[in-house]
Amino acid sequence: MIQPALLKRWAPWILLAVVIALMAYFLDLHATLAAFNDLEPLAIALTVVLYLLDRLSMAHKWNILLRARNCRLSLWAAFRIYLASGFVGYVIPASVGSDVFRAARLSLAGRSLSRVSATIVLERVLGLLAILTLSCVGLVFVVLSGWRELLPVLGAVAAALVVGTVLTAMSMSERLYRVLRRATSRFAGNRIVKMLHALHDEYVALSRGTRPLVVFFLLSVLNQLIQALMFVPVLVSLNVDVNLLALFAVLPLSKAFIQLMPIPAGIGVAEGAQVAALSLAHVAPAQGLAVALVLRAIDLSMLLPAGVAYAADAWRLRKAA
Secondary structure (H helix, E strand, C coil): CCCHHHHHHHHHHHHHHHHHHHHHHHCCHHHHHHHHHHCCHHHHHHHHHHHHHHHHHHHHHHHHHHHHCCCCCCHHHHHHHHHHHHHHCCCCCECHHHHHHHHHHHHHCCCCHHHHHHHHHHHHHHHHHHHHHHHHHHHHHHHHCCCHHHHHHHHHHHHHHHHHHHHHHHHCCHHHHHHHHHHCHHHCCCHHHHHHHHHHHHHHHHHCCHHHHHHHHHHHHHHHHHHHHCCHHHHHHCCCCCCHHHHHHHHHHHHHHHHCCCCECCCCHHHHHHHHHHHHCCCCHHHHHHHHHHHHHHHHHCHHHHHHHHHHHHHHHHHHC
16 A cells, blocks of 8 residues: 555656656647747847846735735835746746745745745636636636637636635635634644734734735736746747737636646646647647747756845845844
């Protein structure tokens, strides 16, 4: 019988192998390789610029939540930490590794761990709601324009948005939290329970600031638009008829799916999700895979500046110590 710890360790890599095998079996790899012949350097350069703009916007909107809890960082410091967290994300599964790094990094610099962790949790919660909102609005317009085959997708996304909104409101309810705290009072002395209570207190305190949350939410929608635009230069270079509204509607869903997968940097799963999303936007699978591979190559090339940012950040911490 397989031990649970062993299964947990190898499950991400098994999932990765399965996804890559499925793509190799169902997709025309020869057509994908042929599509690379149409790529232009300008398309790659524009995609790199949009990639860096995406990282910068993510760092800026996270800094808004930090400032709301008196953990202000300079834009450059937030950008450097975000780049460094991307380097860590290739070692620890999905976005968990980068989140843990950011929380640990600021706690080592003297910030409250529960306070910083609350900003990261709320960042993920509002980010997911922004994805579902943008996708839902985009799908409404796409379906009304005649893409009736996406009506089931619209229904699923709208239902997820309603459920997510209700759960988010419940997570910010102090009344429900008091009920939960009374129900778990016997464990009040436990260290982990104390840490969770401190995290929730910071989370609720942060959620009271309406203006920072609204600004953060709007910037999260803008951030998703930038991430969708990253696909456009490569698609245009491949002579694909781009429907921007369809891309804005379906590509954010692939981002949400990737965040749930326990695979370092979403390797393999990200490409599969992007191909599936692009196929909903009427992009041929071979071209969709070519675009996904180009974006992965750019992401891998960014490991060099991300590694430099990680080393520079470690040096700053050592110097401060």
